[in-house]
Amino acid sequence: MHFIRGWESHFAGWFSSRLFSLLALPALLCGCGGQGESIRIDGSSTVYPVSEAAAEAYRVEHPEIRISVSQSGTSAGFSKFVKGETDISDASRPIKDSEVEEARANGIEVVGFVVAQDGLAVVANPENDWCDSLTVEQLKTIWRPEAKGTVSTWQDVNPDWPDVPLKLYGPGTASGTFEYFTQVINGEKKASRPDYTPSENDNMLVRGVSNEKGGLGYFGYAYYAENKEKLKLLGVDAGEGDGPVKPDEASVKDGSYKPLARPIFIYVSKKSLARPAVSEFVNFYVENAEKFAVQKLYVSPSQDELASNAELLKSEATAHLEPTAAN
Missing domain, CATH: 3.40.190.10 (Periplasmic binding protein-like II)
Structure with missing residues (x-):
C-alpha cells in the first residue's frame, strides 16, 4: 500500500515543482572526486539525523570532503538555499512555488528526492x-x-x-x-x-x-x-x-x-551538482536513503519513491555521460 492515503491531494504541487528542475543532473556517476572540497547542508531538524548519517558514512570513505550539516528549520534552510548559500536543503515539506521562483531568479534550479517517511x-x-x-x-x-x-x-x-x-x-x-x-x-x-x-x-x-x-x-x-x-x-x-x-x-x-x-526530502542545487564532490555525495545519499532512514529510526521511503529516486538518478546521469566522455 502507499504510505499515505490521499498523498496526491496534499502534495500535488510538489510533483510539478520537482519536474521543472530535472533538466540536468551532471556528473552523478562521474568517477572523479573533489580534493578538499566542502558540501553545505542545512534545513529541517527532522531530516537532520538522516543527512548526518549519510554524511558520516560518506566521510569514512572520503575524508578529504568536508560536509557540514546544520539544522535551522525547513523555511530558514530554503532561505539560504535559494540564495546559493548551501548545496543541499533538508526539508520536512515540499518546496514552495515561491521558493522555486526565487531560486530561479538567482540562477539556481533544484531537484528533490524523498529520503524517508515520518x-x-x-x-x-x-x-x-x-x-x-x-x-x-x-x-x-x-x-x-x-x-x-x-x-x-x-x-x-x-x-x-x-x-x-x-x-x-x-x-x-x-x-x-x-x-x-x-x-x-x-x-x-x-x-x-x-x-x-x-x-x-x-x-x-x-x-x-x-x-x-x-x-x-x-x-x-x-x-x-x-x-x-x-x-x-x-x-x-x-x-x-x-x-x-x-x-x-x-x-x-x-x-x-x-x-x-508525511514524506521528508532533500533538495539539491543543480549549480552545486556541477561539482563532482556534490554529485557523488548525492548519488551515495539517495542510493542508500533506505538504510540511513532505518538507521535513524525513520520509516524508509515507499517502494514507489525508491524506484522514482533510482530512475531519476539513472536517467539524468546517463543523459550526461556522453558529453562528459567526449571532452
Whole structure:
C-alpha cells in the first residue's frame, strides 16, 4: 500500500515543482572526486539525523570532503538555499512555488528526492495517567490560535481530565513540521496559538515535555523513538471510525496514521551538482536513503519513491555521460 492515503491531494504541487528542475543532473556517476572540497547542508531538524548519517558514512570513505550539516528549520534552510548559500536543503515539506521562483531568479534550479517517511509524534509526560490519545478535534482545540487564554489546562480539553496546566512545546515557525502540523490540524499553515515554547532543536522539545507533568508536544517520530523512556506516546484519532492510532513503521507506511504521516526530502542545487564532490555525495545519499532512514529510526521511503529516486538518478546521469566522455 502507499504510505499515505490521499498523498496526491496534499502534495500535488510538489510533483510539478520537482519536474521543472530535472533538466540536468551532471556528473552523478562521474568517477572523479573533489580534493578538499566542502558540501553545505542545512534545513529541517527532522531530516537532520538522516543527512548526518549519510554524511558520516560518506566521510569514512572520503575524508578529504568536508560536509557540514546544520539544522535551522525547513523555511530558514530554503532561505539560504535559494540564495546559493548551501548545496543541499533538508526539508520536512515540499518546496514552495515561491521558493522555486526565487531560486530561479538567482540562477539556481533544484531537484528533490524523498529520503524517508515520518510520522509526527504527539507526546505527553510519562506522569500523565489520564490521556492515552487525542482526537484531531482535540488537537485543534489545544493548538488553534483562539486557544490562547481559553485553553490553558487539560480540563479545558476534556472535563473528565484534571485541572493540570497545559505546557506546550513544538517546532518554531521556520519549521516545515510546524507548517505541516498547523495545515492538517488547524486547517491553515502557520495558524497556531503563540503561547507555547518553540524550538528548532527537537531535543529541546523532548526535554521540555519530559520535565513538565502537564507537558504536551509534537515533533518527528525518530526523536520520540530515541527518548521512549522520557515520553508518553499518544494515539491520534482522525475521526473516521477507526479509533486512535499511534505512529510506527506499519501505520506510517500504510497510511493509517492520519493525518500526521508525511514524506521528508532533500533538495539539491543543480549549480552545486556541477561539482563532482556534490554529485557523488548525492548519488551515495539517495542510493542508500533506505538504510540511513532505518538507521535513524525513520520509516524508509515507499517502494514507489525508491524506484522514482533510482530512475531519476539513472536517467539524468546517463543523459550526461556522453558529453562528459567526449571532452
